[in-house]
Amino acid sequence: MRRRRAALLTAVLASLVTGAAYPRGSDGPPPSATTSDQRGVVRGAAGPISGARVTLWRAGDDSRSGARELARTRSDSRGRFRIDHRVLKDPDDAVLYLTADASQAGRRAAGRTRPVRLVAVLSGGRHRPRVVLNERTTVAAGYALAQFTRGGEVAGRDPGLRNAAAVAHNLADVRDGGVARTLADAPNGDETSTLRAFNTLADILSACTAGGRCARLLELAARPGSPVPRETFQAVADIAALPGNNVAELYALADGRRTYRPRLGRAPDAWTLALRYVGNGHELDGPGNVAFDARGTAWIGNNYVFDDDPRNSVCGSRVLSRLTPTGRAVPGAPYRGGGLYGVGFGTAIDPRGRVWATNFGFQGAGCPIDAERFYRSVSEFGPGGRPLSPPLGWRQGKIVQPQGVLSDPDGNVWIANCGGRSVTRIPQGNARRARNIAPGGDRLVKPFGVAVDPRGRAWVSGNGSDSVMVLSARGKPLRSVTGGGIKRPMGVASDSRGNVWVANSGAVVAPCEGTTPAMVAEAVVDIETRHVDASVTMVRPDGSTPARPFVNDGLFLPWGVAVDGEDTVWVANFGGHRLANLCGVRESACPPGLRTGDPISPSDTGYTSDGLERNTAVQIDPSGNVWLANNWRDVPVQTNPGGHEMVVFVGLAAPVRTPLLGPPRPL
Missing domain, CATH: 2.120.10.30 (TolB, C-terminal domain)
Known part of the structure; x- marks a missing residue:
């Protein structure tokens, strides 16, 4: 019996390596001519994140309407996921984004608290058959959508929201979780410090996703007079909206972390991009x-x-x-x-x-x-x-x-x-x-x-x-x-x-x-x-x-x-x-x-x-x-x-x- 189980496990793992099998969205509709599927992987600085609740959202049309959930699933043991969802009637006008909610590394989230939220913006460019959600894509989404993000959800009016979603792709490439070409190449790239600041922000975020320092990150990200954000995506948006707040303390969270390079050698005047x-x-x-x-x-x-x-x-x-x-x-x-x-x-x-x-x-x-x-x-x-x-x-x-x-x-x-x-x-x-x-x-x-x-x-x-x-x-x-x-x-x-x-x-x-x-x-x-x-x-x-x-x-x-x-x-x-x-x-x-x-x-x-x-x-x-x-x-x-x-x-x-x-x- 143990040999049979071992053989079955080997077969399943082999299919995952070849990309032949992804977990399907448990709440999504079955694939058909009117549905599409989005595949990807949830990955932090410490590696793949398994068991994350991955949700596909359509952003709200204005500040009074919240984002609408389209489908959800969970990431597998290698962080991979597949979501089947209905094709929208107006895809060009919609702002779509993915969230991956997980507890901080090595700990269980208390109750429903899930302080790690990684995000990738899907709209603003051509269809991406496979996406990566990581700290870089989350920083890109948090900054570009900072003025449209409340309570971890995205909503806003056109053309502002749609244009903001497109700008996120100037910072991170959701296809591989890397740096987008606009940010990586001249006249940006190594000609300014923005690339290094972007990577340092991703390292700061990884202090939570990999190192368990979530409470400190959320506390420092909070804007004076506003509630402490409950998860990392809203934390990034709060930093973007008031980048001169707790600058040195936030930089200290990246001490010893070198996942994303090149990065800053010292704290900046403010966390602007x-x-x-x-x-x-x-x-x-x-x-x-x-x-x-x-x-x-x-x-x-x-x-x-x-x-x-x-x-x-x-x-x-x-x-x-x-x-x-x-x-x-x-x-x-x-x-x-x-x-x-x-x-x-x-x-x-x-x-x-x-x-x-x-x-x-x-x-x-x-x-x-x-x-x-x-x-x-x-x-x-x-x-x-x-x-x-x-x-x-x-x-x-x-x-x-x-x-x-x-x-x-x-x-x-x-x-x-x-x-x-x-x-x-x-x-x-x-x-x-x-x-x-x-x-x-x-x-x-x-x-x-x-x-x-x-x-x-x-x-x-x-x-x-x-x-x-x-x-x-x-x-x-x-x-x-x-x-x-x-x-x-x-x-x-x-x-x-x-x-x-x-x-x-x-x-x-x-x-x-x-x-x-x-x-x-x-x-x-x-x-x-x-x-x-x-x-x-x-x-x-x-x-x-x-x-x-x-x-x-x-x-x-x-x-x-x-x-x-x-x-x-x-x-x-x-x-x-x-x-x-x-x-x-x-x-x-x-x-x-x-x-x-x-x-x-x-x-x-x-x-x-x-x-x-x-x-x-x-x-x-x-x-x-x-x-x-x-x-x-x-x-x-x-x-x-x-x-x-x-x-x-x-x-x-x-x-x-x-x-x-x-x-x-x-x-």
């Missing part, structure tokens, strides 16, 4: 700003013609880039025509999906073209990239060296004329009716950034007048706001309650009205520490300001500013390789104890990344990813000073409905 995106690899050169359309694709204007060599003189870019939410060039992009030339800080999308790009006339030293022929226009493109403006752009409204641009909800387009001390208003996007608005005198010098508040009023920063001009919804100048620390302001952004946030560079003189980019480079290249006047000012709806601006060492030549779906504030810096996050007026959305203007990011560094260079714009996409433009290189050689990447912090902010039409709207 920042990816560089380059589109087709030969189009981004001096990206100035980014605007997201209703599907979450990113439209980007460029300063210069692409050239890798900063010593080669380049002229103004004549292309408008468009990237997918995962950083790849949209088929057919980049787009040309419509008068594009050397776009700066101005890229915006109106309610009809039309794209507006301001032609500042940027070009490198030595370019033989006279920029004055081109810097008096704005270009307009249709939602599919077809140019709608004439070959020299729209020139009505006395446009001169335009920088910031934004559309309001009624389709009125507002343009800051950096070289003209004025604003151009295009009523309902009809460029032939454009009107120039000049407040007169020195009330608005070097207009740069534009914001629109909930009342439809336009707020325009005056970089040369240390002011912010307020205009009525129809364009009448109302007041000039000064004081409150406003000094050399660049970007401005409105929150949902009508407050306007101003990024005070303190030192950057906008390159217009007689100031050249070379002068800007000379002024900022030697600034090695945070400039004393770098700050952020909040202007209230009535035009008043606090007595002092908000200051912390996460601010270093502040340039761009954005507000997310929970009214927290994000600041891009032209120096210091850092992103700052401030508590906004909705203090309930901030960690307990913080007040308006307090830093959420580490106060002495901000969220740093060696993938950043000199950044101008910052914007939030519908998935909660924070995009920054690497506009200039650290040492901006003026023949071609442009940077070549968009840098995206994954899952860091509250998602925003796009396109951005004035103040942010939660997704």
Whole structure:
């Protein structure tokens, strides 16, 4: 009898090795023409995980509806599983993911507590006949889906959730549990520390899956004021959403663990994951700003013609880039025509999906073209990239060296004329009716950034007048706001309650009205520490300001500013390789104890990344990813000073409905 049992066991094991047999989903339907099967393996740092409850989920369509279980099974002695499930009627619209729940290694889970939850995202790419669930795939899912994960379940609105699921595949390859190509290869890979941070996070997770230190991991991952997560997937999502929390203590959990390499040699400033995106690899050169359309694709204007060599003189870019939410060039992009030339800080999308790009006339030293022929226009493109403006752009409204641009909800387009001390208003996007608005005198010098508040009023920063001009919804100048620390302001952004946030560079003189980019480079290249006047000012709806601006060492030549779906504030810096996050007026959305203007990011560094260079714009996409433009290189050689990447912090902010039409709207 014992020999028979031994022979039977040998036969079963042999079939598993060859892949001929997988355990079937105990609760799933029998295979048929209307069903499909998903196979895979559950594996931790210590090896295969047997007896894990593996569940296939369809994510909820919004935050009020939970995820729906489609099928479940258990992993066998080698961690393998097979789930049979019904084919969905709308597979392209669904976000599917797998969870594997198990007790920590070497212990039984008390009652129903199963602290180990490994996850793999299935949607966001082509069908994967076999998947691996491990610590890497769990970190990828936890970060990409951080803004859509509550209580270990995933739910959210389209396109934010669907795009977020696709971004998970930029971090981990669920086919083998390894590192995804986007993260592994240049311009990421060994060129930045993100790959090492990703692997270290996986090692931290393995302290629970293999080492039994689950209680400590869950305790450290918990966000202040929030419940302690019950399992590892929610723990990762909580770390991603507040990456500056318990940084060193979390790093210590990885001591002695070397499963995933390469890894960090010391604790970072924060547990952020920042990816560089380059589109087709030969189009981004001096990206100035980014605007997201209703599907979450990113439209980007460029300063210069692409050239890798900063010593080669380049002229103004004549292309408008468009990237997918995962950083790849949209088929057919980049787009040309419509008068594009050397776009700066101005890229915006109106309610009809039309794209507006301001032609500042940027070009490198030595370019033989006279920029004055081109810097008096704005270009307009249709939602599919077809140019709608004439070959020299729209020139009505006395446009001169335009920088910031934004559309309001009624389709009125507002343009800051950096070289003209004025604003151009295009009523309902009809460029032939454009009107120039000049407040007169020195009330608005070097207009740069534009914001629109909930009342439809336009707020325009005056970089040369240390002011912010307020205009009525129809364009009448109302007041000039000064004081409150406003000094050399660049970007401005409105929150949902009508407050306007101003990024005070303190030192950057906008390159217009007689100031050249070379002068800007000379002024900022030697600034090695945070400039004393770098700050952020909040202007209230009535035009008043606090007595002092908000200051912390996460601010270093502040340039761009954005507000997310929970009214927290994000600041891009032209120096210091850092992103700052401030508590906004909705203090309930901030960690307990913080007040308006307090830093959420580490106060002495901000969220740093060696993938950043000199950044101008910052914007939030519908998935909660924070995009920054690497506009200039650290040492901006003026023949071609442009940077070549968009840098995206994954899952860091509250998602925003796009396109951005004035103040942010939660997704």
